[in-house]
Amino acid sequence: QSQDRVFNFAAGPATLPENVLKKAESELYNWRGSGMSVMEMSHRGKEFVSIIEKAESDLRSLLNISSDYHVLFLQGGATTQFAAIPLNLCKIDDSVDFIVTGSWGDKAFKEAQKYCKPNVIWSGKSEKYTKVPSFDSFEQNPNAKFLHICANETIQGVEFKNYPTPSNKDGILIADMSSNFCSKPVDVSKFGLIYAGAQKNVGPSGVTIVIIRKDLIGNAQDITPVMLDYKIHADNKSLYNTPPCYGIYMCGLVFEDLLNQGGLEQVEKNNIKKAELLYNAIDSSNGFYRCPVEKSVRSLMNVPFTLEKSELEADFIKEAAKEKMVQLKGHRSVGGMRASIYNAMPYAGVEKLVALMKDFQVNHRL
Numbered sequence: 001q002s003q004d005r006v007f008n009f010a011a012g013p014a015t016l017p018e019n020v021l022k023k024a025e026s027e028l029y030n031w032r033g034s035g036m037s038v039m040e041m042s043h044r045g046k047e048f049v050s051i052i053e054k055a056e057s058d059l060r061s062l063l064n065i066s067s068d069y070h071v072l073f074l075q076g077g078a079t080t081q082f083a084a085i086p087l088n089l090c091k092i093d094d095s096v097d098f099i100v101t102g103s104w105g106d107k108a109f110k111e112a113q114k115y116c117k118p119n120v121i122w123s124g125k126s127e128k129y130t131k132v133p134s135f136d137s138f139e140q141n142p143n144a145k146f147l148h149i150c151a152n153e154t155i156q157g158v159e160f161k162n163y164p165t166p167s168n169k170d171g172i173l174i175a176d177m178s179s180n181f182c183s184k185p186v187d188v189s190k191f192g193l194i195y196a197g198a199q200k201n202v203g204p205s206g207v208t209i210v211i212i213r214k215d216l217i218g219n220a221q222d223i224t225p226v227m228l229d230y231k232i233h234a235d236n237k238s239l240y241n242t243p244p245c246y247g248i249y250m251c252g253l254v255f256e257d258l259l260n261q262g263g264l265e266q267v268e269k270n271n272i273k274k275a276e277l278l279y280n281a282i283d284s285s286n287g288f289y290r291c292p293v294e295k296s297v298r299s300l301m302n303v304p305f306t307l308e309k310s311e312l313e314a315d316f317i318k319e320a321a322k323e324k325m326v327q328l329k330g331h332r333s334v335g336g337m338r339a340s341i342y343n344a345m346p347y348a349g350v351e352k353l354v355a356l357m358k359d360f361q362v363n364h365r366l
């Protein structure tokens, strides 16, 4: 990567592929001979319509999304989906099931309480959110409208490696994939709905992607704001109102780049290599560094770790910053460090971090 760039380990907004940023820069003033920036285009003009259609089509190729699903480009972040999902899929008295493996699943559950009757059927809270349950250790409510999971908990670094089968009568599994979206292949047909904020793996903040099975739209509660009604957005191809045009354009460039890399199988291989390098460094440090997450469910994307001598954490973060590695401070709710190593983090960035960890350990082990 270029000398003037840092290795940015932020959890989101997060680092984007340098070649994508350069391409956007080259098209900034005059998008492909249109004489306009994408920021200046009518969202109903043929130029922008071609941009959003290509973004959707490339995303469909990447995730192999069938025509049974709508792909929606929305606003309001994943947080808005915490409300939109129950508003669209439930009546106020319907029960739904949540497996809560971290802070985001908990937030989704709490928001759902306003619009339906959610139950937490398993929570990892008492074990500080370091686990994913085995699928025979909880009981689903057969009358639940859906089963909700957070596929990757960004703060705690806990990731589902496979998915529970929903036993509710409509077989609807819903996943928040904000922080591992497009990081590996996913069998979309197992889900009723997948949602993700773009700002970790696929673009800038301001775009939220919803992939929803077509038969699940059209039954929103009467109080549903028009902006949260999936049917309105699906009927209008995400152009009911002015969408986040520039963000959608950037997501499109990222999707194209992921396809050029060889698709999500290849992307996953790269992510596994990076994550292994970092987890191995932690695990082989004789306890100097620690990752509290159970090994089998450690996230490929967000790697939380602590120092045995926690008083050295601020020094570690300072030394990293001196070497142009930034945003390594852990989330305020868990402390320690967190390295987010999304798709766009180069292998060289993780190598550099691991080299610092080794040096730091040598210099600080008395």
Ligand code: PLP
Pocket (backbone or CB within 6 Å): 012, 076, 077, 078, 079, 080, 104, 150, 152, 153, 154, 155, 176, 177, 178, 179, 197
């Ligand atoms: N869900 C997960 C897993 C997240 O990591 C985040 C992010 O920051 C959110 C939801 C909330 O996303 P947003 O800030 O886009 O509303």
